[in-house]
Amino acid sequence: DAGVIQSPRHEVTEMGQEVTLRCKPISGHNSLFWYRQTMMRGLELLIYFNNNVPIDDSGMPEDRFSAKMPNASFSTLKIQPSEPRDSAVYFCASTPTASQVETQYFGPGTRLLVL
Amino acid sequence: AQTVTQSQPEMSVQEAETVTLSCTYDTSENNYYLFWYKQPPSRQMILVIRQEAYKQQNATENRFSVNFQKAAKSFSLKISDSQLGDTAMYFCAFNSHGNEKLTFGTGTRLTIIP
DSSP, rough: OOOOOOOOEEEEEEETOOOEEEEOOOTTTOOEEEEEETTEEEEEEEEETTTTTTEOTTTTTTEEEEEEEEEEEEEEEEEOOOGGGGGGGEEEEESSSSSSOOEEEEOOOEEEEOO | OEEEEEEOSEEEEETOOOOEEEOOEEOOOSSEEEEEEEEOOOOOOEEEEEEETTOSSEEETEEEEEETEEEEEEHHHHESOOGGGGGGEEEEEEETOOOOOOOOOOEEEEEEEE
């Protein structure tokens, strides 16, 4: 079975540009998580969805960040406008169900560099 | 709030030796889950092992085992017969039953020396 799929794997952009990161969770998984990893702050949970509904977005750093999950097989994380401090590795993860705690399975990550 | 502490930022060990990575956590919950994730240079986050707090038996996965001490709130990872491919960052993580949010430690960078 395919794992969590993220695209692009690498993104280099200039400050002020819009960036869209994409994630396809494992088929049948109901919960989806977006994380950001930096040297300074480690792994941070940005937002998570359950059955396509955002449950907790308290980790979203500011209004420049937005996330959507239009259906069970696709989610996006958008940064507009991007800034150099947004440079990080962004991970998407999914779990089978919200009714019990399950292991989170991570995608390969998107390495974002904002110049 | 739950916290996870990994007090060893870096460790190194000779190939084929055994190494133990430390993790402590703080919680008032009684039912929770603990995880060790491995992040090799590729940056992929890979689940190594998982432990349910209500199980007294320590989890094992091949060369990987944990020493779960619930009263001490300690969850260490032992890697036996270490291999070069074990070189990675290792993150300890926690979540409580009914809460999907994972809390991660700051990680331990493990280097296996040939």
